Amino acid sequence: MQLFIYHYSYILIPPTGKDIVYPLLVHAKKECIKNNKNLIPFFVTNASLINEKIVNELTSFNPVFQITLDGGEKLHNSVRIWKSSNKGTYQHIIKMILLLAEKINKGEGNKGNIITIRINYNDETLDDIKDIIRDLDGIDKNKVFFQLERVWQTIGKVNIDQKRKLKEALLYIASKGYNVGHGLFGFKRVACPAEISSYAIINWDGNIYKCNGRTLKKEEKEGILLPNSTIKWNKEQRLKREITTFENDTCLKCKMLPQCIGPCSQKIIENEDKPIGNICSLQFADMDIKEYLQINFEIEMMKKHSIGHSFE
Template sequence: MKLSCYNIFVEKNGNIVGLNTMKNNYVLLSKNKYQELLNHSEDLFEFASQNEKIYDTLIDHGFIIPNDRNELNELRLCNKEVSFNRHYDLTIIPSLDCNLKCWYCWETHIPNSQMSNEVMDRIRKHVSLELAHNNIDSLSLEWFGGEPLLYFNEVTYPLVSSIKNLLDANKKSFKTSFITNGVLIDKPMLEKFKELNPKFQITLDGYKEKHNKVRVSKSGGEGTYNRIVDNLYLITEMLNDTHIRIRINYDDNTLKNIEELVLDLNDLDRSKVSIHLERVWQTSKGNKPDNKLLHDTIMLLTANEFSVDYGNFIPRYNSCKTDRYRQAGINYDGRVFKCTGRPFIPENSDGELAETGEIIWNRDRLANRIGRSTFELDMCLSCKMLPMCVGPCSQKCLERDWKNMENQCTLKTLEMSIEDFVVFSFNNLYSTDKLKAEYCNSN
């Protein structure tokens, strides 16, 4: 037996927190037991003879593995399996128009753009073809924009309902989610949502005063904070099977009065919401491991029993869903894109949706994107965070022709040390009762 390549150990309050990134498991060791483990790392059976319970726990949690196990090759295998499995990630952009004008939005909004009935029919044919050819076992349908709820009754609801019916008729799993600013949500809309069990991502730009300077109405320029917060409560009250990822976009000033936001969200059902912290990329200044405001914000949120995620580190086998073969983003005009994080302009298009419902892919672009795993880079192959990162996204790799990728390392965007990140993740999972870490200080 040997120690996993993907163990990270960090001191916390006089004990040692261990994270195995391969299995996303934690253990809590006393310093003495941790030192014993290190002392016997070349002969773990000696450690086992004195610490049977701890030894078994470390095996169960992935910290100790068989000598002949090659974890990197396991990751490579899982990456291939997930990249070409039978789950379909489909994103639909019903419009590139939006009701807000946030200063940092990278999209080129097209006023009055709306998906036509013809494109809607082609999408239905496309899903029907995938089912008829028995290509898929499940489908996750994401709605993006622009603002995807802008033409809810004309496009979004009729289309999502018909796609759900197709999946249900074929006894296939169906899930849907909406990346929305949340302003247009109301009770009649939520009544229709009840049959869909949707998930949401809704963004706030910090506390009320800050938010209302950023996320303003395009029509009148008024703030949207109260409306969005009210709708967060409305969603959790009206929908039983839902989850809202509340994304807090922040810059160097956003987090200074975060207590006000926490108070406004305090009565939300914690089982239906989580909070994601994301820096506005235009304000990024590179790695800032001493961001005390961010650290204090995370501590405040977890102290108030919110589940918090920060940093793009979650157990997975693809860096991004666009690295998968069965994934597509269909724009309102019928153009098809793999990456939905770049402008929806002709030169970025990866294919078109034909009248038959078939996607006519640009095979060269497709091969260049998914023909090589994103983590086959020297900096990734030697990194202990590899199983929770899987390298830069394929879009960034393509834009740089897979060269000089060091500055695209996800760790460089982390505004805390990796040690602090491990402790934060441990505290977050443990305090929200999602994980019961083993405290291995004795037999």
């Protein structure tokens, strides 16, 4: 479980740490009030272990969530099951999404949504979009954001028909009144939160990291949490993170630069002195730049003018 808490910091809690969360939130909220800071707890979860009691306990903290679906009910349940009963988790997750949207409100400092529904898609998953939208009927759409991310094992295996499916899925979600993002879509002021100086991932053992997209190995930690709650950073590692992610010819000539901001610092560090094209996001995109911009424009126009787009 991941808990986003305090000023651009992650605290990673082991799966057995559910009894830690509530006391931690109580303490964090008290400290934030004392120091005039906003607290925005952010849970990255599959929601299978969330229940009504937990939701009720969390309401006063105004948390936000990222919850993953792997398709419609049949497809999701083929990969996500209860270990105890061997039954699928889809209906429970949908129920919890609806409950969270009903009971959780935006807190101070939260200008975004309450729930990001991340759909890990392959070409089969895209056929389930209408079913997922139907199952969420009645939800407060202002509290929900859909993020579509291709399953990494299928990246680079996209044909014309699959591009069509993705475009239709994005437009369909937007036509139903939801905000939706995919790949490079969406405004961001940095390539990744890891580029923010005050951002830190605090592991359960007190080790500090910057990238949550990699295995948190002790030998790759970038600092440690001290007893006085300050962070002692590895200065050499910190300098590597302070690079500008887009100051290269490839990025500066790219039409997508204002939305992309270049590869993240983690990829640049790993890429070393190799060509930047090796880690360019467009290398792994399902559409070319022209298609990205066109779809993004259509979605923005739908939001601005509330124009429906039917794919029934």
